Amino acid sequence: MSALFQTYARAPMEFVRGEGVYLTTADGQKFLDFGAGIAVCSLGHAHPRLVKALGDQAETLWHVSNLYRIPGQERLGARLVDNSFADRVFFTNSGAEALECAIKTARKFHAQQGNPEKYRLITFDGAFHGRTLATISAGGQEKYLEGFGPAVQGFDQVPYGDIDAVEAAITDETAGILIEPIQGEGGIRTVPWSFFRQLRDLADRHSILLIFDEVQSGIGRTGKLFAYEWTGIEPDIMAIAKGIGSGFPLGACLATEAASEGMSAGTHGTTFGGNPLAMAVGNAVLDIVTEPGFLERVSELGLLLKQKLAQIVDDNPDVFELVRGEGLWLGLKCKVPNQDVVASLMDQKLLVVGAGENVIRIMPPLIVDQEQIDDACNRINNACKAYRERR
Numbered sequence: 001m002s003a004l005f006q007t008y009a010r011a012p013m014e015f016v017r018g019e020g021v022y023l024t025t026a027d028g029q030k031f032l033d034f035g036a037g038i039a040v041c042s043l044g045h046a047h048p049r050l051v052k053a054l055g056d057q058a059e060t061l062w063h064v065s066n067l068y069r070i071p072g073q074e075r076l077g078a079r080l081v082d083n084s085f086a087d088r089v090f091f092t093n094s095g096a097e098a099l100e101c102a103i104k105t106a107r108k109f110h111a112q113q114g115n116p117e118k119y120r121l122i123t124f125d126g127a128f129h130g131r132t133l134a135t136i137s138a139g140g141q142e143k144y145l146e147g148f149g150p151a152v153q154g155f156d157q158v159p160y161g162d163i164d165a166v167e168a169a170i171t172d173e174t175a176g177i178l179i180e181p182i183q184g185e186g187g188i189r190t191v192p193w194s195f196f197r198q199l200r201d202l203a204d205r206h207s208i209l210l211i212f213d214e215v216q217s218g219i220g221r222t223g224k225l226f227a228y229e230w231t232g233i234e235p236d237i238m239a240i241a242k243g244i245g246s247g248f249p250l251g252a253c254l255a256t257e258a259a260s261e262g263m264s265a266g267t268h269g270t271t272f273g274g275n276p277l278a279m280a281v282g283n284a285v286l287d288i289v290t291e292p293g294f295l296e297r298v299s300e301l302g303l304l305l306k307q308k309l310a311q312i313v314d315d316n317p318d319v320f321e322l323v324r325g326e327g328l329w330l331g332l333k334c335k336v337p338n339q340d341v342v343a344s345l346m347d348q349k350l351l352v353v354g355a356g357e358n359v360i361r362i363m364p365p366l367i368v369d370q371e372q373i374d375d376a377c378n379r380i381n382n383a384c385k386a387y388r389e390r391r
């Protein structure tokens, strides 16, 4: 019997080694990894520069408390600020913790302004914000809430992309609007970028905060450093995680000076967040992702992959319905159960990840090349053929 909580229905595979976009099992099978640990391994596996950054830091200093100054944290914070709308950063170990900080920051902002009754956030159907008690309540998905007692109060869910519903949901108790620029777990669900401009207008008109969950979309995944850059507007608060650590547990909550005003000394904290090891990796990731041409390359390869996937949809209309997404963050909506497609692709030694709305997510490490994209697309075509023959 396994000693582990049975919270995951795991595939019976054990990867023991990773290199670039490839993963190898204990018995020597090599897989092409287009899931990247659910959009985490932004620079692939065992990137030499990340290995060196982590190794050098490991030999120097692992951990000091946030009771002291941490130079790597100040440096990464300043660089995130230089490369975004934000003025302030709080480091965490995960996406959900970054969201917790974002939610607390929004509530505290209004409390600080003398309006503690403004604590509610408007959220969207299909959302995913993590698995803590507050973030399952924010996500509002019954399957994640069930059996865990009363939901955390203060989240009002409306349909994704419905501006009238957002406006109607704003009350004297509303603190802000929390949204993913593209829904990842929801199935690479998109709304027109113009929707975010409307949200910004509404937020400004009602003096409430706009919060972006970029835990999955951030750090180059869409071809911009942050997906909000596509929208033409800026949020007040943003949560990031996944790609910034490329596999090392690291998240952050970013905010403007004004929005972060309530988060004064003693109001929030973390033991591990922003620890020197994580900061060494985060700084090295940012070194690479902000190199000239890196994001342009993500956009170009993303476009190429999307075109190829569109062709695959055309060629396999019995399996796929459509392709959607931005950059190297693409979803194939399936006509057959998506988990069957994930399994068929596993037979072809291609890893992808399922999502809502019967979608499979194609999200290779951002360092993928054209040849590997061609290889993956061949494997998808082969999987369709094999799936068809089996039926």
Ligand SMILES: *Cc1c(COP(=O)(O)O)cnc(C)c1O
Binding pocket: 093, 094, 095, 096, 097, 099, 128, 129, 130, 131, 180, 184, 185, 213, 214, 215, 216, 217, 241, 242
């Ligand atoms: C993964 C994810 C989270 C949760 O991150 P964890 O590190 O698992 O806590 C939150 N929001 C979005 C959009 C995510 O994709």
